[in-house]
Amino acid sequence: MDHSQPAATGKSGYYLNVTGPGDSRHSGRPGRRVIKQNMNTTSVHNEAANELYAMLSPALRTELAKHEKSMTVPEGTNLIRHGELLDHLVIINSGKVEVTLSCARKQASLGLAQGGKVFGMRAIVAGEPPEVDVICLESCDISILPRDAFLALLKSNPEIYFAVAKVLSSDLQIADRVLRASSRRCAPQPIRES
Amino acid sequence: MAMAYNFQIIEDCLKCTHREDRLFCNLSREALIQMQNIKATSVYPKGAMLCLEGQAPRGIFVLCTGRAKLSTTSSEGKSMILRIAEPGEVLGLTAAVSGTPYEATIETLEPSQANFIAQADFVRFLQEFPDVGLRVAKQLTHNCKCAYGEVRSLGLSNSVPEKLAKLILQWAEHPIDLSVKKPNEISIRVTLTQEEIAQFIGTSRETVSRVLSAFRRKNWLRVKGATWTILNRQQLENLVTT
Numbered sequence A: 001m002d003h004s005q006p007a008a009t010g011k012s013g014y015y016l017n018v019t020g021p022g023d024s025r026h027s028g029r030p031g032r033r034v035i036k037q038n039m040n041t042t043s044v045h046n047e048a049a050n051e052l053y054a055m056l057s058p059a060l061r062t063e064l065a066k067h068e069k070s071m072t073v074p075e076g077t078n079l080i081r082h083g084e085l086l087d088h089l090v091i092i093n094s095g096k097v098e099v100t101l102s103c104a105r106k107q108a109s110l111g112l113a114q115g116g117k118v119f120g121m122r123a124i125v126a127g128e129p130p131e132v133d134v135i136c137l138e139s140c141d142i143s144i145l146p147r148d149a150f151l152a153l154l155k156s157n158p159e160i161y162f163a164v165a166k167v168l169s170s171d172l173q174i175a176d177r178v179l180r181a182s183s184r185r186c187a188p189q190p191i192r193e194s
Numbered sequence B: 001m002a003m004a005y006n007f008q009i010i011e012d013c014l015k016c017t018h019r020e021d022r023l024f025c026n027l028s029r030e031a032l033i034q035m036q037n038i039k040a041t042s043v044y045p046k047g048a049m050l051c052l053e054g055q056a057p058r059g060i061f062v063l064c065t066g067r068a069k070l071s072t073t074s075s076e077g078k079s080m081i082l083r084i085a086e087p088g089e090v091l092g093l094t095a096a097v098s099g100t101p102y103e104a105t106i107e108t109l110e111p112s113q114a115n116f117i118a119q120a121d122f123v124r125f126l127q128e129f130p131d132v133g134l135r136v137a138k139q140l141t142h143n144c145k146c147a148y149g150e151v152r153s154l155g156l157s158n159s160v161p162e163k164l165a166k167l168i169l170q171w172a173e174h175p176i177d178l179s180v181k182k183p184n185e186i187s188i189r190v191t192l193t194q195e196e197i198a199q200f201i202g203t204s205r206e207t208v209s210r211v212l213s214a215f216r217r218k219n220w221l222r223v224k225g226a227t228w229t230i231l232n233r234q235q236l237e238n239l240v241t242t
Helices: A058-065 A121-126 A147-156 A160-181 B029-038 B093-098 B119-128 B130-156 B160-171 B194-201 B205-217 B233-239
Strands: A014-017 A033-036 A069-073 A078-080 A088-094 A097-103 A106-113 A132-136 A140-146 A191-193 B039-044 B049-051 B059-065 B068-073 B079-085 B105-108 B112-118 B186-189 B221-224 B227-230
Touching: A058 A147, A088 A121, A088 A147, A097 B130, A106 A132, A106 A160, A106 B130, A121 A147, A121 A160, A121 B130, A140 A147, A147 A160, A160 B068, A160 B079, A160 B093, A160 B119, A160 B130, B029 B039, B029 B112, B029 B119, B059 B093, B059 B119, B079 B130, B079 B194, B093 B119, B093 B130, B112 B119, B119 B130, B160 B194, B160 B205, B160 B227, B160 B233, B194 B205, B205 B221
Parallel strands: A014 A033, A014 A078
Antiparallel strands: A069 A140, A078 A132, A088 A140, A097 A106, A097 A132, A106 A191, B039 B112, B049 B105, B059 B112, B068 B079, B068 B105, B186 B227, B221 B227
16 A cells, blocks of 8 residues: 555544654645644543543553643644554544545545544554544544553453453444445445545 | 364363463463353354354354354345454354344355353453453454454545455465465465355455456466465555555
């Protein structure tokens, strides 16, 4: 797949940059505005409000929430871009996002997601670039959880693996449903030109 | 060691010689001892249903020997093969972890051995042993990657010859060893029927038969029972645009 081709973004063409300009893994692309978030924003303790936290003990939730940064991002923000290494999990607290899968110059929609969904788990756990793009369809309240802090907690609290498995299972179910819903004879149906 | 069909039954996971090569099974000794206590080993003939789509989850199956097909029914009532599971894979994982019904029907394609672990035991096992959690996560990320690949191929492979060529080339990554082998020829063992191949690539059996005949006529492929020999890999690769 040619990752040099820009994937579709929302109307305003923003993308999320929470690592700062010094991180070479996040190369800013020309023609896009970067939302640089203030990393000192107030953390919000999401009481089991998302699919990750729902499976954890209150103590672990509190521990994770200490590393969480919350922010509001505008419509069109590309929260996750396929092919680019990710250094944080993205938790959607409110607002609607679209998940798409790039296939050469096309985009396959995997569907919409709302508050409570966690993105980037596969990329963080496997250490591989994400395969999907996640774009805000409206202004969204999100929290980000740095990869290193999450993996460190995972190492010292292996019970988090069950929650991780639940999040990954949910992602797999979404992909399987897309496969099921679209009979392979009507292949072009869920695909649109970017 | 007990035998069934044409393979040895591996009853003791600690003595299994394959475990280091398998994503899920290469666990710590403590975890393997625990797995030994909670698993039930069964041997299945070809065509046995391990679980049915929509059925409440009972547990997971670790496929030790043999292969199994994971199929589902599309919204139009057509049977579709999602993928073929190879030895070492954990089946029914998504359902067991999320507590939702099985997403696919799992049927053995050949005589197989599978170790069954009941859902409650598996969840405890996963929470108790970090390396089990890690391997479950790895298996799920692998499955996700495969599913994304399938979704991609939905949109990119438009013609049946292209889809069939792609499938044959995928199988060619695991060729069989023949005593007499010509250079540039790749032999594979195909245990799927033409009907199943049609379900895999979303077409009819008749179309699969017609395209296979065309491949044979052009001398790209030789089919002798379950042994298929790729005679011209380049031509098949030329058909695949992605």
